Amino acid sequence: MTGLPAVASAEDFFDSTIDLSDFENEGAADDEKYWRHIAHKYYIVSKDYINLENGYYGIQPKPVLQAFQKNILLANREGARFARKIFPETNNTVKKELAAFLQVTPEEIIITRNATEALNIAIQGYPFNEGDEVLIYQLDYFSMIEAFRLLEKRGKIKVNAFEMPLLPANEDEIVELYRKMITDKTKVILLTHVSNINGLIVPVQKIAAMAKQKGIDTITDSAHALGQVPFSLPALGSDFVGMNLHKWIGNPIGAGVLYVKKERIKEMNVLFGDVDTNQDNIGKLAHFGTTPFAVIMTIPDSLAFHKLMGVEKISKRLHYLKSIWINELKQSDKVEIVTPIELSCAIASFRVKDKKTSDVADVLFKEHNILTVGRVLGKDGCIRVTPAVYTSADDVRKLVSAVRAV
Numbered sequence: 001m002t003g004l005p006a007v008a009s010a011e012d013f014f015d016s017t018i019d020l021s022d023f024e025n026e027g028a029a030d031d032e033k034y035w036r037h038i039a040h041k042y043y044i045v046s047k048d049y050i051n052l053e054n055g056y057y058g059i060q061p062k063p064v065l066q067a068f069q070k071n072i073l074l075a076n077r078e079g080a081r082f083a084r085k086i087f088p089e090t091n092n093t094v095k096k097e098l099a100a101f102l103q104v105t106p107e108e109i110i111i112t113r114n115a116t117e118a119l120n121i122a123i124q125g126y127p128f129n130e131g132d133e134v135l136i137y138q139l140d141y142f143s144m145i146e147a148f149r150l151l152e153k154r155g156k157i158k159v160n161a162f163e164m165p166l167l168p169a170n171e172d173e174i175v176e177l178y179r180k181m182i183t184d185k186t187k188v189i190l191l192t193h194v195s196n197i198n199g200l201i202v203p204v205q206k207i208a209a210m211a212k213q214k215g216i217d218t219i220t221d222s223a224h225a226l227g228q229v230p231f232s233l234p235a236l237g238s239d240f241v242g243m244n245l246h247k248w249i250g251n252p253i254g255a256g257v258l259y260v261k262k263e264r265i266k267e268m269n270v271l272f273g274d275v276d277t278n279q280d281n282i283g284k285l286a287h288f289g290t291t292p293f294a295v296i297m298t299i300p301d302s303l304a305f306h307k308l309m310g311v312e313k314i315s316k317r318l319h320y321l322k323s324i325w326i327n328e329l330k331q332s333d334k335v336e337i338v339t340p341i342e343l344s345c346a347i348a349s350f351r352v353k354d355k356k357t358s359d360v361a362d363v364l365f366k367e368h369n370i371l372t373v374g375r376v377l378g379k380d381g382c383i384r385v386t387p388a389v390y391t392s393a394d395d396v397r398k399l400v401s402a403v404r405a406v
């Protein structure tokens with residue numbers, strides 16, 4: 001074995017008991033005492049550095065981590081008997097619970113490994129006709145852009161990309177920008193619900209409604225939206241939505257979801273080989289082979305913990321933490337904030353004038369022990385900052401001091 005400590009650490013024996021009274025408190029966004037209590041009691045996080053790069057994946061709360069450990073043990077101990085006799089039924093139950101959480105039916109979702117897989121199934125399976133056009137913009141996630149570009153390269157579609165101003169004033173301005181870019185041939189609009197680059201939240205519901213009136217579909221990437229910002233999946237009005245559970249739901253890594261509205265399943269082509277292509281059974285899209293049992297079995301636990309916290313409370317806290325650093329740093333004429341504060345939640349980004357983005361991120365980490373990440377955005381890039389529910393207001397203030405020192 002390499003790299004594994006031989007002796008168990010105290011954290012291997014953590015207490016993961018849930019005290020329901022912890023979640024009855026209103027948990028006001030600026031109640032540091034409350035959030036410190038939640039952080040200490042329910043999260044094991046490294047104390048060596050300040051993690052403001054929670055946009056990559058979410059830390060599992062202790063009760064979820066413990067359920068995951070039990071599930072790994074069970075799957076490993078029970079072997080094929082478990083996989084053949086128990087898991088299929090468990091999987092159905094998990095799917096039902098996940099569908100209920102998403103307010104849709106189990107017949108409209110498949111569990112994937114991640115959002116990229118979910119959205120590739122939607123993008124590559126969409127029934128395009130020759131000459132169809134797809135609309136994307138500069139803050140869409142690169143993997144989905146790649147998927148559409150691949151179809152373009154194969155001669156199936158044409159991709160039209162547009163640049164949106166980085167600080168739109170309000171949702172209606174965004175809807176108008178999309179409306180103006182539509183052509184007679186636009187068939188699909190890719191909507192990145194929450195941008196991974198600067199955290200911009202696009203008004204999916206309004207754009208989808210506008211598009212639908214013109215007979216245009218939306219394929220929505222809600223990878224960063226699920227669990228971070230409140231929304232109702234059926235109310236979005238987008239017939240194809242890909243998400244994951246390992247960013248803001250706190251599930252172990254390796255779980256995503258694709259939602260396809262019931263009436264649209266029949267026309268979808270399959271990405272993974274399956275001959276029942278005309279069926280309206282969503283199972284035709286999920287011909288994956290062996291799946292990560294323990295990850296899937298832990299979904300009910302991560303959903304249950306997330307529900308205890310509640311997305312409203314979580315999003316208000318994250319918005320508050322983001323506002324602390326933006327409101328401080330926007331006063332500096334050396335710092336450019338590239339995220340509209342009211343059209344974002346946890347994720348937001350900035351640049352330091354006349355400094356290379358990668359250099360700033362390096363200094364923040366090497367000299368101040370604060371992890372952020374540089375992202376590609378125009379010629380200057382930007383630095384993305386993402387707090388989580390276990391982040392303290394003090395941690396965020398340390399970022400402010402560190403950027404001032406840079």
Ligand SMILES: Cc1ncc(COP(=O)(O)O)c(C=O)c1O
Nearest residue numbers: 114115116117141196221223244
């Ligand atoms: C907007 C967006 N979409 C999709 C993804 C991909 O998610 P996954 O890793 O679950 O495939 C990410 C990951 O960072 C993302 O930020």
